[in-house]
Amino acid sequence: xxxxxxxxxxxxxxxxxxxxxxxxxxxxxxxxxxxxxxxxxxxxxxxxxxxxxxxxxxxxxxxxxxxxxxxxxxxxxxxxxxxxxxxxxxxxxxxxxxxxxxxxxxxxxxxxxxxxxxxxxxxxxxxxxx
Amino acid sequence: xxxxxxxxxxxxxxxxxxxxxxxxxxxxxxxxxxxxxxxxxxxxxxxxxxxxxxxxxxxxxxxxxxxxxxxxxxxxxxxxxxxxxxxxxxxxxxxxxxxxxxxxxxxxxxxxxxxxxxxxxxxxxxxxxxxxxxxxxxxxxxxxxxxxxxxx
Numbered sequence: 001x002x003x004x005x006x007x008x009x010x011x012x013x014x015x016x017x018x019x020x021x022x023x024x025x026x027x028x029x030x031x032x033x034x035x036x037x038x039x040x041x042x043x044x045x046x047x048x049x050x051x052x053x054x055x056x057x058x059x060x061x062x063x064x065x066x067x068x069x070x071x072x073x074x075x076x077x078x079x080x081x082x083x084x085x086x087x088x089x090x091x092x093x094x095x096x097x098x099x100x101x102x103x104x105x106x107x108x109x110x111x112x113x114x115x116x117x118x119x120x121x122x123x124x125x126x127x128x129x130x
Numbered sequence: 131x132x133x134x135x136x137x138x139x140x141x142x143x144x145x146x147x148x149x150x151x152x153x154x155x156x157x158x159x160x161x162x163x164x165x166x167x168x169x170x171x172x173x174x175x176x177x178x179x180x181x182x183x184x185x186x187x188x189x190x191x192x193x194x195x196x197x198x199x200x201x202x203x204x205x206x207x208x209x210x211x212x213x214x215x216x217x218x219x220x221x222x223x224x225x226x227x228x229x230x231x232x233x234x235x236x237x238x239x240x241x242x243x244x245x246x247x248x249x250x251x252x253x254x255x256x257x258x259x260x261x262x263x264x265x266x267x268x269x270x271x272x273x274x275x276x277x278x279x280x281x282x
Contacts, residue, residue, distance in 0.1 A: 015162060028157040029190055054215050059161040059187040066186070071165055072177070073225065076186045080219035080274075 004099045004107045004130060010068035013095040015060060017052060021089055025056045052087035057113050057121050064095040065109055065126035077106065078127040085120040087113075093120070105130050133254050133282050135241045137206045142199045144235045147192035151182045151228040158185050174227070181228040189220055189271040193260045196234035197275060200258055206238065208256055209279050216255070216278035224268040232270055234262040239274070243282060254282035 004010070022036040031053055034041040042050045058081050069075035087093065097111035107128050113121035151171070158168040166173035167183050174182045184191075200206060226232060240257040260273040 021160070024160045028153075028160045030194065031190075055187070055190050055218070056161065058218060059185070062185070062187045063161055063163060073165065073167065073183055073185055076222060078219070078221045079186070080217070082217045083215055 004068065004102055004109075004128075006099050006101050008099045010064065010097040010099065010109060010111075012097075013060060013064040013067070014092055015095075016092045017056075017087075017089050019089050021056070022050055022052055025053050029053065029055065031055070047086070048088075050089060052089060052120075054083040054087075054121075057083075057087050057093065058124075060093060060095050061111050061113055061121055061124050061126070064097060065111060065128055068097065068099075068109060069107070069128035069130060075129045076126065077129055079124065081111075081121045081124040083120070084122045085115075085118045087115060087118075087120040091115045097124075097126070100125075102130070133241060133243045133252075134205075134207050137203065137238045138241055139238060140200075140203070140205065141235060141237045142196065142203070144233050145196040146231055146233045147195065149184055149188075149192065149226050149228055149230045149232060153191065154182055154184045154188060154228060157188050157191060161185065161187070171228075179225060179227055184226040184228075186220065186222050186271075188226065189222070189262065189273065192226070192232045193234045193262050193271060193273050196236045196260055196262075197258055197273075200236045200238060201277070206241070206256065208254070208277060209282070212280040214278050214280070215275070217274075217276035219274040221272045222270070223272075224264055224266075224270050226264065226270050230270075231265045232262050234260050236260045246281070251281040254279040 100108045111124040256277045
């Protein structure tokens with residue numbers, strides 16, 4: 001069982017998605033929106049290049065929160081996020097978090113996902129069972 | 131122009147999805163999970179699951195198809211040119227395992243306008259809910275999907 005206390009930082013996750021991660025995530029998830037996989041399309045709609053799927057980054061946040069709770073996928077009970085910035089492939093993502101409260105065998109964790117100063121997921125809150 | 135709110139409360143047809151072991155593997159691999167309960171039947175059973183278990187966020191795979199017709203419904207009338215996926219929440223219940231048949235129904239919860247910051251035009255908020263039940267009628271996940279349309 002994971003030991004979490006209010007105020008504790010959780011173990012951070014650092015991942016660098018490669019150039020083709022959005023293609024693999026598109027296949028895995030079924031979301032083939034061309035802004036994620038077609039550089040010409042992405043540029044035509046005003047983006048700098050293809051961008052990561054927000055739900056892929058939310059998947060990394062879910063992974064980080066689950067691992068903080070000991071790794072059993074059943075332990076993640078709720079996750080809410082705000083998508084604030086666009087994520088780029090081939091750039092490191094850091095997922096960090098702090099335990100906000102622990103009550104009745106459940107911990108609430110505040111989480112952020114960022115690429116450098118660009119916070120792609122903000123105000124994320126995970127509720128995990130301990 | 132006031133935002134159209136006729137679609138609040140509207141529900142769209144239920145979709146069903148059968149969860150498969152190799153699809154779980156594919157998803158778990160992309161997000162970098164290595165817990166054997168997502169890959170190995172025996173490991174999953176030893177951990178108390180009926181079969182290989184899906185990672186929580188695999189829920190997008192089986193619940194998003196129910197949302198697609200809602201997103202494109204002219205009665206909702208979202209302008210995709212300025213739309214962003216602003217926020218997302220999932221609340222999980224019973225785990226989803228390989229072999230489960232999951233039914234998802236989407237509903238429009240809210241449509242409202244918020245004043246834009248610094249004199250910018252108002253933003254439209256479109257909030258949908260998906261509820262996913264397994265073959266036993268147990269709730270697997272409840273999703274709240276918030277799309278923001280800039281400049282309504």
